[in-house]
Amino acid sequence: MQIPREGDYVAIQSYKHDGQLHRTWRETMVLKTSENEIIGCNDNTLVTESDGRRWVTREPAIVYFHKHYWFNIIAMIRDTGVSYYCNLATPFVLDKEAIKYIDYDLDVKVFPDGEKRLLDVDEYAAHSKMWNYPPEIDKILHYNVDVLIDWIDKGKGPFSQAYIDLWMKRYNELSHH
Template identity: 80%
Template sequence: MQIPKEGDYIAIQSYKHDGSLHRTWRDTMVLKTSDDALIGVNDHTLVTESDGRRWLTREPAIVYFHRHYWFNVIAMIREGGVSYYCNLATPFTLDQEALKYIDYDLDVKVFPDGEKRLLDVDEYEQHRRKWAYPATTDKILKANVRVLVDWINHGKGPFSQAYIDLWYNRYLQLSHKEN
């Protein structure tokens, strides 16, 4: 597939370990692509759940995907500050249809005040048993939780305010060009 360029729109598809489609984001604006990462933005983006429910994202969110790390980051830009939702998931792949990854249920939420919460541990354990996650997958995911928390604690990459400002401002420039 041709790598999307700045300003292009792509779909994002999240799957579960058994191959079932979990969630789709229809139009994510690409802000940057490299060999290893893709940065984009969702702003009032249509999301479709596996059960057919649809909803729109409420605020602009910078999304970060990497080809080597087993997590992706959604930085939601809100009046009270930036909140982060981090999915423990496979590195992304890209094809003609969408950016794709497997979501492994575990999530880390970071609040504007810096508080961190590990979410959905019960759901992860339930699916780990149901779909017999390989021991290597479990080990990789737990190691990536540690990497992710280190990034959060040290303001690395998407957890830096300068990063958020840079990419949000680029989004505003690109979206202004469209009007």
């Protein structure tokens, strides 16, 4: 697929290990693409769940995908501060339909005050058993949780306020043309 340009809109599709579609975001504005990463923004974006439920995102969110890391990051910009939702997932692939990845259940949530929580450990254990996740997946995911925690602790990339300010400014420029 042709790489999307800044200002283009792309869909995001999250799958589960068994190949089932998990969640879809209809329109994410692309803010930057490079060889290894895509940065975008969701704002009032329609989200469809695997069970058909639909909802719309309530606040702007900067999304970060990388080709070499087994996580993606959603920085939700709220009046109370930035909250992060980090999905442990395969590196993204891009095709003519969407940005795609396999979601591996584990999530790290970071609150505006810096508190971190590892979520959905039970769901991960249940799916791991049900779908026979290979041991390598478990190793890769646990390593990437450590990388993510390191990024959070050091304010690296999406976890820095300067990063959020830069990409929100770019989103505002592109969306008001």
